[in-house]
Amino acid sequence: MHPETLAIRGQMDRTDYREHSPAMYLTSSFTFPNAELMADTFAGLNDDIIYSRYNNPSVDEFISKVCQMEGVEDGFATASGMAAVFASMAALLRSGDHVLASRAVFGSTHQILTQIFPKWGISHTYVDPDDIDNWEQAIQPNTKMLVLESPSNPGLALVDLEKAGQLCKKHGLIFNIDNCFATPVIQTPNDYGADLIVHSATKWMDGQGRVLGGIVVGKTEYIEPIRFFCRHTGPAMSPFNAWVLSKSLETLAVRMERHCSNALRLAQFLEQHPEVAKTIYPFLPSHPQHELALKQMKMGGGIVTIEVKGGLEQGRAFLNAVKMCSLSSNLGDTRSIVTHPASTTHSKLSEAERVAVGINPGTVRISVGLEYIDDIIADIDQALLSSSAH
Numbered sequence: 317m318h319p320e321t322l323a324i325r326g327q328m329d330r331t332d333y334r335e336h337s338p339a340m341y342l343t344s345s346f347t348f349p350n351a352e353l354m355a356d357t358f359a360g361l362n363d364d365i366i367y368s369r370y371n372n373p374s375v376d377e378f379i380s381k382v383c384q385m386e387g388v389e390d391g392f393a394t395a396s397g398m399a400a401v402f403a404s405m406a407a408l409l410r411s412g413d414h415v416l417a418s419r420a421v422f423g424s425t426h427q428i429l430t431q432i433f434p435k436w437g438i439s440h441t442y443v444d445p446d447d448i449d450n451w452e453q454a455i456q457p458n459t460k461m462l463v464l465e466s467p468s469n470p471g472l473a474l475v476d477l478e479k480a481g482q483l484c485k486k487h488g489l490i491f492n493i494d495n496c497f498a499t500p501v502i503q504t505p506n507d508y509g510a511d512l513i514v515h516s517a518t519k520w521m522d523g524q525g526r527v528l529g530g531i532v533v534g535k536t537e538y539i540e541p542i543r544f545f546c547r548h549t550g551p552a553m554s555p556f557n558a559w560v561l562s563k564s565l566e567t568l569a570v571r572m573e574r575h576c577s578n579a580l581r582l583a584q585f586l587e588q589h590p591e592v593a594k595t596i597y598p599f600l601p602s603h604p605q606h607e608l609a610l611k612q613m614k615m616g617g618g619i620v621t622i623e624v625k626g627g628l629e630q631g632r633a634f635l636n637a638v639k640m641c642s643l644s645s646n647l648g649d650t651r652s653i654v655t656h657p658a659s660t661t662h663s664k665l666s667e668a669e670r671v672a673v674g675i676n677p678g679t680v681r682i683s684v685g686l687e688y689i690d691d692i693i694a695d696i697d698q699a700l701l702s703s704s705a706h
Contacts, residue, residue: 641685
């Protein structure tokens with residue numbers, strides 16, 4: 317079946333109550349009918365469920381659906397997106413290893429690479445996302461993993477996934493990609509040889525700002541050590557959140573179609589706006605990687621990034637002038653959200669580091685929601701015009 321159908325019909329077996337919608341298993345532990353079966357289960361002689369930190373039917377269903385949508389073998393769900401990002405690296409790297417990473421990664425991923433891993437003796441080298449032909453020069457004898465996100469947050473820089481996959485195969489690197497911005501509806505990195513695919517399920521997968529969650533899926537040989545790491549360090553997803561997210565996947569495809577169509581309309585409007593110095597959106601012909609976007613993405617995504625002409629002062633004035641859109645650090649919601657990355661999500665980066673990934677003082681990230689597009693445009697327009705008067 318098509319991934320859109322699997323998101324709806326790819327549920328686990330029903331209970332004896334024959335429920336139409338998947339049941340929710342809100343329990344911390346599970347019982348055994350006798351001591352012998354309990355002992356065999358703890359010895360690993362069967363796959364019976366023991367404890368919800370290890371696995372849970374509601375969580376397993378969410379994992380199964382995402383695996384089917386991404387076209388991969390296995391996965392593990394975590395309490396947040398950053399728990400998934402961290403586990404996808406920490407479970408497989410050891411002291412002395414080196415990570416090759418796209419410079420355009422999320423702020424917290426940057427903190428892991430620069431502040432946490434050095435304490436463990438794990439080094440990294442940043443490379444420009446649009447300069448993949450020169451990445452090979454940065455590979456060291458101890459390079460173990462390639463880490464990237466495409467499109468990036470918030471600069472919407474793309475990585476040529478086909479070339480990335482070829483590079484990893486040639487040098488025996490683990491290909492680890494954050495696919496949160498695209499979702500499996502827009503691109504499936506497994507088609508290009510990705511070994512691990514990470515999502516912050518908090519974003520588009522939930523899509524309604526209700527719960528936190530993360531997931532890493534991919535090849536079983538890499539998921540097994542990640543599962544061991546997570547089971548014993550504890551960043552497990554709650555059964556309730558898993559049930560919410562599993563239901564959310566049923567509408568992910570139709571929601572992303574609306575998010576993307578709204579985003580394209582807004583980007584086209586903003587590209588002509590007198591108060592906007594630059595508009596970034598992968599499906600705009602003006603995007604420097606437009607052809608690559610058409611090649612590896614089915615739609616342009618739900619994020620539009622702009623550069624307000626007046627810099628920091630006008631950028632903040634713009635945020636203060638919006639009336640309908642929300643001010644939040646989150647994204648991927650039914651509600652449109654505006655964010656000033658330099659002072660919020662990427663504030664821990666130095667100014668030079670922000671500029672290197674396309675974040676300037678006037679950069680504003682717009683997570684385009686599901687409201688009627690003319691209302692979104694009207695609010696953004698009036699806020700831009702109002703901010704220019706300050």
